[in-house]
Amino acid sequence: MAKRPSRLKSTRANSLPALLGAIRPRLFAFLLDWTSWGYVAYAVMFLINRYWFVRYVNFYGTLTLPTWGWPLVVLSTLELVVLSHAFGHSIGLSLFGLKLLTYSHRFPTAWDRISRYLWWHAAVLLLPVSLWRSGRECFLLHDVRSKTCMVPLAEVKDELPVTRPRPWYLTNRGLMAVALIGLTFWVGWQATQINLERLFSRAPKSAYLWKALVTPDFKHLAMPDPELKDSIMGGMLESIFMALLATIFGGLIAFPLSFLGARNIMGFSPLGWLIFTLARAFFNIFRSIESILWAVVFAVWVGFGPFAGVLALTIHTIAALGKLYSEQVESIDPGPLEAIAATGARRWQVVLYGVIPQIIPSYLAFSLYRWDINVRMSTVIALVGGGGIGRILFYYKGQVGRLSNAWNQVGAVVVAIVAVIWLLDYISGRVREKII
Amino acid sequence: MADHLVVEHLTKVYERGDVIALDDISFSVKKDEFLVLIGLSGSGKSTLLRCINRLIEPTAGKVYFDGIDVTAASSRELRQLRRRMAMIFQQFNLVKRSSVLTNVLSGRLGYVNPWLSAAHQFPPSEIKMAMANLERVGIPEQAYKRADELSGGQQQRVGIARALMQTPELLMADEPVSALDPATSHSVMQYLEVMNKEDGVTVIASLHFLSLARRYGTRILALKDGKIVYEGLPSEIDEARFKEIYGEEAEQVEVH
Numbered sequence: 001m002a003k004r005p006s007r008l009k010s011t012r013a014n015s016l017p018a019l020l021g022a023i024r025p026r027l028f029a030f031l032l033d034w035t036s037w038g039y040v041a042y043a044v045m046f047l048i049n050r051y052w053f054v055r056y057v058n059f060y061g062t063l064t065l066p067t068w069g070w071p072l073v074v075l076s077t078l079e080l081v082v083l084s085h086a087f088g089h090s091i092g093l094s095l096f097g098l099k100l101l102t103y104s105h106r107f108p109t110a111w112d113r114i115s116r117y118l119w120w121h122a123a124v125l126l127l128p129v130s131l132w133r134s135g136r137e138c139f140l141l142h143d144v145r146s147k148t149c150m151v152p153l154a155e156v157k158d159e160l161p162v163t164r165p166r167p168w169y170l171t172n173r174g175l176m177a178v179a180l181i182g183l184t185f186w187v188g189w190q191a192t193q194i195n196l197e198r199l200f201s202r203a204p205k206s207a208y209l210w211k212a213l214v215t216p217d218f219k220h221l222a223m224p225d226p227e228l229k230d231s232i233m234g235g236m237l238e239s240i241f242m243a244l245l246a247t248i249f250g251g252l253i254a255f256p257l258s259f260l261g262a263r264n265i266m267g268f269s270p271l272g273w274l275i276f277t278l279a280r281a282f283f284n285i286f287r288s289i290e291s292i293l294w295a296v297v298f299a300v301w302v303g304f305g306p307f308a309g310v311l312a313l314t315i316h317t318i319a320a321l322g323k324l325y326s327e328q329v330e331s332i333d334p335g336p337l338e339a340i341a342a343t344g345a346r347r348w349q350v351v352l353y354g355v356i357p358q359i360i361p362s363y364l365a366f367s368l369y370r371w372d373i374n375v376r377m378s379t380v381i382a383l384v385g386g387g388g389i390g391r392i393l394f395y396y397k398g399q400v401g402r403l404s405n406a407w408n409q410v411g412a413v414v415v416a417i418v419a420v421i422w423l424l425d426y427i428s429g430r431v432r433e434k435i436i
Numbered sequence: 437m438a439d440h441l442v443v444e445h446l447t448k449v450y451e452r453g454d455v456i457a458l459d460d461i462s463f464s465v466k467k468d469e470f471l472v473l474i475g476l477s478g479s480g481k482s483t484l485l486r487c488i489n490r491l492i493e494p495t496a497g498k499v500y501f502d503g504i505d506v507t508a509a510s511s512r513e514l515r516q517l518r519r520r521m522a523m524i525f526q527q528f529n530l531v532k533r534s535s536v537l538t539n540v541l542s543g544r545l546g547y548v549n550p551w552l553s554a555a556h557q558f559p560p561s562e563i564k565m566a567m568a569n570l571e572r573v574g575i576p577e578q579a580y581k582r583a584d585e586l587s588g589g590q591q592q593r594v595g596i597a598r599a600l601m602q603t604p605e606l607l608m609a610d611e612p613v614s615a616l617d618p619a620t621s622h623s624v625m626q627y628l629e630v631m632n633k634e635d636g637v638t639v640i641a642s643l644h645f646l647s648l649a650r651r652y653g654t655r656i657l658a659l660k661d662g663k664i665v666y667e668g669l670p671s672e673i674d675e676a677r678f679k680e681i682y683g684e685e686a687e688q689v690e691v692h
Contacts, residue, residue, distance in 0.1 A: 335529035338491055339595075343602055344519035344546025349553060353542045357533045 019131060026150050029092030030081060036091055036180070037077040037084075043187045045073075050190050085150075086117035089172045097153040105159050108148045116146035212407030216415050228395050232416050239388035240420065242309050243374030249310075250317025251367045257282075257318070258325030259351065264337075265329060279322070286319035291377050295386035306387030313374050313381070320373075324366045325359070332358040361435045368428040375424060379417055389417060439464040439500075440638045441488065441606060446497035448483050448662075457483040459662040461497070465606075465640060470632045472653030472670070473642040476682060480662040481642035485608045488640075489521050490514060501606065519546040522599035526611040528591040532584035536575070536594050539583050540566040543601030569597040573627060589620035596627050607631060609641035613648065625652050646673065 020027075084090040088100040088108075100116075102108050108116070123130070123141035130140050138149040168174040224231045259265045261279035266272035294312035302308050337354040345353070382390025396409040403409070441464065448458040458480045465471050473481045486492040488499055490506060499506040506517055522543070530539045541558050544566070548558060558566075570576045573593035578586055583594060592612060599607055609628060613621035629652055631637045643649045649656055650670040658666035658673075658681040665681055666673070673681075 333532075335525060335527050336531045338486075339523065339525060339529035339598070340531075340542050340545065342489055342491055342518055342521075342523040343543050343598070344515040344517075345542070346515065346545075346550065349545045349550065352554065352556075353534070353538070353545065354531055357531050361533070 023131075025096040025098055025152065029090070029096040029098055029150075030085070031092075032095065033081045033084060033090045033092035034077060037080045038073070040180070040183065041073050041077050043183045046187050047190070082120050083117055086113045086120070088113070091173065091176055093150075094173050098150045099153045099156060099160075100148055101151045101156060103147050103149065105151065105156055108146070112146045112148050116142050116148050119145040209407055212405075213411040213414065215408055216411035217405050217408035218412045220409065221412065221416070228392065230392060232389070232392055232413055235389040235392040235413075236416055236420055238306050239375055239378040239390070240424075242306050242313060242378050242388050243371055246310050246313030246317050246374050247367055247371040249314045250321055250370070251363070253314075253318045254321040254325055255363070257322045258329055259355075261322060261326035262329035264332075264334065265351065265355070279326070283319045283323040283326070286315060287323060289316075291316040292380055292384055292386075295381045296384045299385040304385035304387070309378055309381045309386030309388055312386055313377060316377070317370055317374060321366060321370055325363060328359050328362045328366070329355060364435055365432040368431055372421070372424050372428050376421055389413065393417075438467065440467040440469070440502060441465040441640075442498075442500040443484075443488070444498040444500070446484070446487055446499065447495050448480075448487055448492065449495045457662050458487065458494070458497075461659075461662070461664055463657055463664065463667065465638055467638055468632065468636055470629070470639045470641070470652060470654045472649040472656050473640065473659060474644075474646065474649050474656060474681065475642075475659035475665075479659040481659055482610050483662075484659065485523070485610050485640065485642065488608060489518050489523065491523075515546055519602055520604055521606040521608060522602045522604035523608045523610065524592065524595040524599050524612050526614045528588075528595045528615075530583040530591055530594055530598075532582070534583060535580055536570070536583055536586065537563070537566055537579045539594055540570060540579075540597045540601055543598035546602070566597070566601060569600040570594075572600065573597050588616050589624060592616065592620075592624050593627065596624070596631075600631070604637055606638045606640070609639065611642050611644060614644050621648065628652070646678065 081090070085093065085100070093099070100108060100113075102112065119142035123143075126141050143149050165171075169178060218232075220228075221232045224234065257279055260275050261283060263276060266276040291312045294315045295308055298308035298311040302311065332355060336358070337350050340350045340354045341347075378386070378388040379390040379393065382388050382394055393410060393413045396403075396406050396413060399406040399409070443464065444462050446458055446461040447456070449456050461480075461484060473484065475481055483492055487494040488501075488506070490499075490509075494507060497507070501517055501521065504513075504517060506514070509517055531542070534542075538556075541562060544558070544562050545553055548562060552558065567576060567579060570579055573596050575586075575590055575593055575597075578590060578594075583591060586594065592615075595612075607628065612628070613624050616624060625648060628639055628641060632639045641652070643653075650673075653670045656666065656668060656670050656673065657664060658677075660681060666677055
């Protein structure tokens with residue numbers, strides 16, 4: 001049989017970014033696998049502690065290890081990653097489409113793999129040197145010594161022998177996924193202290209509460225409660241208006257910001273990239289802080305009441321709508337933009353005439369949807385002094401023990417909330433259908 | 437006659453995937469010519485057209501339009517140059533939710549007062565011009581409809597009307613009839629022919645069908661893998677040349 005020539009790309013990555021770009025899949029696969037093995041190690045330690053000995057679990061049930069424990073975990077998971085990479089099976093490799101092959105694109109022998117595994121330990125020490133010296137991704141020490149390399153699967157797909165695909169649950173990836181999900185479920189069950197026995201045996205204790213909730217007392221639906229000086233409908237209207245104003249303010253501010261957070265508008269210049277990243281970071285950070293936390297801030301700032309609630313909802317709305325809007329901007333048809341730019345129009349004219357007509361309907365739809373969400377959110381905001389229907393709800397809940405029908409009043413508020421949300425949901429759904 | 441457009445050693449390399457879309461292309465177009473670009477899909481026709489008005493930034497090479505270096509133009513100069521070179525597209529590239537009239541008027545954005553355009557206002561003279569151009573492409577009655585309510589052929593005519601608004605000296609047509617049926621194709625091509633012959637607009641059109649290229653082109657430029665493989669008169673493309681451009685397995689398909 002004729003000797004197959006080496007098919008390795010011999011192009012030299014001539015700059016550091018190019019080189020890093022070339023080895024990026026290898027690097028990412030490595031880090032991902034290390035993380036997953038680390039997670040497995042954590043889960044296993046958690047379960048061992050839970051079931052067999054409690055030596056390393058402190059009083060609060062948190063896992064602690066002796067000082068030598070953590071380096072041991074880090075190193076052993078590292079070894080597992082290197083081993084699984086040398087034997088060509090791991091989540092990272094399959095996710096980043098890498099395949100371990102010899103220089104002539106054959107499957108490596110067991111000896112190649114063992115040699116690669118062993119040489120890796122020397123290679124990792126020499127990594128910066130060999131990258132700098134060779135400037136090629138497949139010329140790291142363990143690549144050279146074992147004459148194998150991680151090859152992007154897409155490049156070699158046609159050369160590999162065709163095999164009948166196995167069902168997904170019998171593939172390495174599938175088995176790994178099933179094992180990880182099972183392990184996670186097991187750990188999660190333990191960590192959250194799920195107790196089904198208690199769920200059923202203690203059910204009768206809540207019977208009186210259910211009974212009161214399903215026999216709501218609508219005495220103060222429209223007529224103000226003299227002690228609270230407000231009615232359920234009054235609170236409901238307050239909530240609806242809070243949500244409406246927050247949506248309008250949020251939408252108006254998110255509208256211009258959404259262009260800054262859209263890749264296709266900002267382009268690929270360094271400045272554009274910076275603004276894009278900042279805008280997206282702003283959306284993500286502010287969206288991940290719940291409005292109830294903003295309500296705490298604004299209740300201190302402007303005092304208790306619906307105004308604090310509006311501000312809290314507005315902040316969250318800006319971030320949430322900003323992200324949704326920018327994704328809409330990114331998904332528009334680029335053709336018209338190209339056509340308008342080709343007429344000699346300025347950049348902002350392209351946005352005005354090409355982008356905005358395409359996004360207006362979905363902007364309206366998203367804003368309506370957001371109004372919905374804001375009404376729902378305004379119920380909990382009252383917990384920290386944000387005003388709205390939640391204020392009525394938590395007032396009656398606080399009267400439990402003082403008023404005999406407190407839970408019935410809570411029931412009435414809940415019924416009112418459900419009715420309004422359901423109605424709003426229905427209306428906004430119909431309107432959205434019309435405009436999209 | 438003087439060269440209207442000169443392309444020198446134009447090269448475009450797409451960084452992602454190391455694709456060489458255009459490989460050292462040089463040619464020139466004379467005033468009033470109807471140059472047809474032919475070649476397989478992916479041969480670089482669209483990229484070439486977009487590199488001329490820098491919708492795509494070329495990697496190397498020069499483009500001179502009317503003696504002005506397009507590749508060296510500042511963004512302001514580029515806008516001035518783009519006003520003089522109109523473009524129509526395979527997928528028409530209309531703003532589907534806007535009215536036909538707005539789409540046509542958007543061809544004038546490079547000329548009008550930017551403050552007025554920011555308020556979506558156009559002077560009456562511009563609106564009159566837009567209506568006249570719609571009349572010219574035979575669809576004045578569609579002016580107030582939404583662009584996506586029109587048929588494919590009508591949409592391409594809106595595209596042509598938008599191009600006419602620029603009172604262009606050069607028209608670039610990127611596979612203007614590929615999405616249309618044969619009968620509509622000819623009617624659209626005839627508008628291009630009229631612009632070329634009556635208005636004296638230089639036309640560069642990329643076309644899929646050789647029969648259309650022969651019928652409308654005054655000169656043909658064939659691309660293959662980003663290189664020019666043939667340059668000459670339409671009548672000189674024989675069977676051998678055809679196979680050279682389109683590959684051994686290709687058969688000629690006629691559009692009547």
